[in-house]
Amino acid sequence: MALVVIVAIGLSVGPAAAADGSVADDCQATGAAVSYQAYARDVANPVAAVRGNRSDPVLNKVRAYYRGIAVQDRGWELKTLGCAAPAAAAQPGSDAVKAIATYRAGVQEQADALVPIADALVAAVERGEVARAKVLYAAARARWDQVSPVAAQFADLESRVDLREVDLAAGQDWTGWHRVEKALWTDGDLAGLVPVADQLAADVRTLAGRVPTSRLSVSSIGTGAKELLDGVVTEQITGAAEVFSHLDLVDTQASLDGARAAYMALRPLVSDRDLRSRLDAAFVAASRELAAHRARDGFASYETVGLAKRRELARVVDGLGEPLSQLTAAAVGRT
Amino acid sequence: MSHRLQLSRRQVIASAGVLGVAGGAGVAGVAGVAGTRARDAAAESVAGRQVEFHGPHQAGVATPVQGNLHFAAYDVADLDRAALIGLLQDWTATARELTASRRVGGIDAQSRLAPPSDTGEALGLGAANLTVTVGFGPDLFTERVGLAGERPAALADLPPFAGNLLDRARCGGDLALQVCADDPQVALHAVRNLTRIAAGRAAVRWTQLGFGAASPTAAAPTPRNLFGFKDGTANIPTDDRAELAEHVWAHSSDGSPWMAGGSYLVARRIRMTIETWDRTSLHDQEAVMGRTKDVGAPLGSARERDTVRPAVLPASSHVRMAHPSRHGGARLLRRGFNFVDGTDELGHLDAGLFFLAFQRDPRRAFVPIQTELASHDAMSTYIRHTGSSLWAVPPGVGPSGWWGETLLG
Numbered sequence: 001m002a003l004v005v006i007v008a009i010g011l012s013v014g015p016a017a018a019a020d021g022s023v024a025d026d027c028q029a030t031g032a033a034v035s036y037q038a039y040a041r042d043v044a045n046p047v048a049a050v051r052g053n054r055s056d057p058v059l060n061k062v063r064a065y066y067r068g069i070a071v072q073d074r075g076w077e078l079k080t081l082g083c084a085a086p087a088a089a090a091q092p093g094s095d096a097v098k099a100i101a102t103y104r105a106g107v108q109e110q111a112d113a114l115v116p117i118a119d120a121l122v123a124a125v126e127r128g129e130v131a132r133a134k135v136l137y138a139a140a141r142a143r144w145d146q147v148s149p150v151a152a153q154f155a156d157l158e159s160r161v162d163l164r165e166v167d168l169a170a171g172q173d174w175t176g177w178h179r180v181e182k183a184l185w186t187d188g189d190l191a192g193l194v195p196v197a198d199q200l201a202a203d204v205r206t207l208a209g210r211v212p213t214s215r216l217s218v219s220s221i222g223t224g225a226k227e228l229l230d231g232v233v234t235e236q237i238t239g240a241a242e243v244f245s246h247l248d249l250v251d252t253q254a255s256l257d258g259a260r261a262a263y264m265a266l267r268p269l270v271s272d273r274d275l276r277s278r279l280d281a282a283f284v285a286a287s288r289e290l291a292a293h294r295a296r297d298g299f300a301s302y303e304t305v306g307l308a309k310r311r312e313l314a315r316v317v318d319g320l321g322e323p324l325s326q327l328t329a330a331a332v333g334r335t
Numbered sequence: 336m337s338h339r340l341q342l343s344r345r346q347v348i349a350s351a352g353v354l355g356v357a358g359g360a361g362v363a364g365v366a367g368v369a370g371t372r373a374r375d376a377a378a379e380s381v382a383g384r385q386v387e388f389h390g391p392h393q394a395g396v397a398t399p400v401q402g403n404l405h406f407a408a409y410d411v412a413d414l415d416r417a418a419l420i421g422l423l424q425d426w427t428a429t430a431r432e433l434t435a436s437r438r439v440g441g442i443d444a445q446s447r448l449a450p451p452s453d454t455g456e457a458l459g460l461g462a463a464n465l466t467v468t469v470g471f472g473p474d475l476f477t478e479r480v481g482l483a484g485e486r487p488a489a490l491a492d493l494p495p496f497a498g499n500l501l502d503r504a505r506c507g508g509d510l511a512l513q514v515c516a517d518d519p520q521v522a523l524h525a526v527r528n529l530t531r532i533a534a535g536r537a538a539v540r541w542t543q544l545g546f547g548a549a550s551p552t553a554a555a556p557t558p559r560n561l562f563g564f565k566d567g568t569a570n571i572p573t574d575d576r577a578e579l580a581e582h583v584w585a586h587s588s589d590g591s592p593w594m595a596g597g598s599y600l601v602a603r604r605i606r607m608t609i610e611t612w613d614r615t616s617l618h619d620q621e622a623v624m625g626r627t628k629d630v631g632a633p634l635g636s637a638r639e640r641d642t643v644r645p646a647v648l649p650a651s652s653h654v655r656m657a658h659p660s661r662h663g664g665a666r667l668l669r670r671g672f673n674f675v676d677g678t679d680e681l682g683h684l685d686a687g688l689f690f691l692a693f694q695r696d697p698r699r700a701f702v703p704i705q706t707e708l709a710s711h712d713a714m715s716t717y718i719r720h721t722g723s724s725l726w727a728v729p730p731g732v733g734p735s736g737w738w739g740e741t742l743l744g
Contacts, residue, residue, distance in 0.1 A: 219448060222448075278535070281535075282535055285412075285535070314538070315410075315412065315538040316535075318534050318535070318538065319412070319534050319535025319538075321534070322531060322534035322535065323534075323535070325449070325450045326449055326450075328448045328449070329446035329448035329449030330449075332446075332448050
């Protein structure tokens with residue numbers, strides 16, 4: 001079922017996109033530019049705020065996920081820089097199919113993981129558990145941006161799920177993540193929020209169900225990654241993404257994870273070694289800069305991040321955004 | 336606008352000699368400057384509004400001052416020497432294209448799935464006398480890039496001066512691009528594309544836009560600063576080779592042979608307290624300046640270019656204080672621009688002079704002059720230095736050279 005509706009510009013990829021089999025040189029060059037000795041960081045745990053309930057299975061899952069982010073980051077560096085998996089020469093067409101399938105599987109995993117978090121959020125809202133609901137909100141946001149490029153295909157879902165207050169037209173009904181965010185972080189009155197949370201959980205479930213038939217191509221995956229970085233630059237590092245919770249850095253991590261998933265899926269299609277090496281280094285640089293903001297309970301509140309640090313973030317995301325804007329063309333090849 | 340016309344005509348003639356431009360093209364170039372932007376396709380091929388990029392000195396120093404400035408200071412990322420060289424090579428190649436009004440990245444058909452390599456806003460505007468001039472800040476000379484021992488003695492940190500109100504966000508930087516053009520959009524285009532190319536390697540620290548060419552050229556009437564006075568009548572003319580060699584260009588015997596043919600740039604953002612100045616009587620304004628407002632003549636003289644006799648001017652007047660005779664004959668090549676950054680939070684103009692001065696050694700030119708001015712110049716009441724930076728401007732390059740080659744090559 002997963003591959004039925006592939007619209008693959010990438011299927012016409014020419015021989016230039018075939019794996020070049022010289023990954024070792026590539027890695028050597030990258031390794032010289034970045035050393036990851038100083039990279040080991042404390043494992044982030046965003047649920048320290050509710051560290052009481054160790055038997056709560058949902059919260060335990062959330063904990064495990066956040067612990068995983070740090071491990072995942074390092075694993076990715078090792079894999080890319082240590083040249084663990086040189087791509088075998090393969091048929092161009094099947095490379096594109098494989099890239100799309102890889103990406104889709106990653107999005108599916110994130111979307112599926114969102115479902116129980118959203119359900120738990122509904123339950124927490126119903127029971128008036130503000131602290132727990134906040135943690136679940138953060139956990140959900142940590143995954144949302146990874147699936148948002150696919151969610152963007154479905155106008156009905158997107159307009160209900162991910163509008164910020166400033167995005168609303170006059171008289172427009174406000175639902176979704178940020179409506180929940182505002183209630184949790186400002187008035188804390190959750191009674192009126194139950195139907196909103198219910199609808200949100202239903203929409204998340206619907207999205208997870210639509211991932212298998214969503215329209216994905218090499219081009220749309222590359223463009224989705226570029227747009228995730230756009231969101232980082234214009235909304236997240238400006239602090240406009242999470243204006244009540246100030247979880248902007250959680251969103252940033254999710255966006256980088258989503259962009260990185262897209263890049264890793266498409267990377268075998270990119271024959272431009274220089275671009276690969278720039279992107280590898282830029283992802284590492286961005287990850288590191290963000291890692292500096294990890295706190296015991298996930299990430300520092302963006303309110304506490306001063307202008308100088310915000311500028312550093314801007315520099316690394318601009319440094320990633322520029323080469324990432326070349327990914328689509330490089331992965332598709334000349335058309 | 337008449338001085339612009341003269342200026343460009345002079346340059347057209349000069350360029351025609353070098354580049355062999357046909358007369359017809361030169362006329363089109365003059366029309367382009369004198370009128371509004373020439374948007375016809377022909378404008379793009381007109382060489383008459385181009386400044387030669389190559390030569391022993393960088394363009395943009397002893398080049399007749401253009402109408403607009405877009406100055407950008409950058410911090411470099413954690414680069415090694417090879418990466419710094421790569422950036423400077425990329426910048427040089429791109430600046431070479433830009434000043435010749437060619438598209439960034441060439442005109443090869445490119446993938447429609449990639450962003451355009453040239454951002455496009457200068458297409459059809461011609462070169463507009465664009466110059467791009469690079470400078471190296473003191474902090475570039477570190478162990479990291481193997482340059483710790485190469486910092487020129489002349490690039491010594493500026494001392495604090497009285498009246499400094501420096502905003503750190505408008506000071507310093509590792510690399511600078513002084514971009515000047517007769518069209519602000521052409522200047523922006525250069526900065527924008529050069530910044531984009533540097534992404535991940537260098538990032539903008541601060542920028543300053545300017546206009547009005549607040550510096551004179553031999554052929555043009557002296558422009559006016561925002562005090563309403565002619566400013567820089569006694570500046571070094573950009574075609575006075577002897578004075579330039581004596582006061583502006585660094586020599587290999589000065590201590591840093593790699594800087595031979597280069598210069599040192601002091602950039603100061605000087606905010607004027609416009610509102611209080613405008614409430615100052617004409618008598619007092621002229622006494623502060625040491626010149627008459629309308630004609631620009633030294634007080635006591637009739638014409639602008641009458642010889643300045645410092646002794647007869649008011650004791651603390653600007654012209655008297657800045658006169659070379661007080662500073663052992665030290666002179667600067669000034670290339671300043673007026674600036675207006677809107678209004679401040681109190682509703683007052685945030686405006687003044689972005690002072691750019693090129694010299695052979697700031698320790699013997701800007702520093703002693705400014706030390707004197709900061710303490711005794713009557714104009715100090717009406718100005719605040721809000722930004723400061725110092726740059727080693729390396730020599731020019733040949734057709735296959737790159738900026739900094741004499742230092743890093």
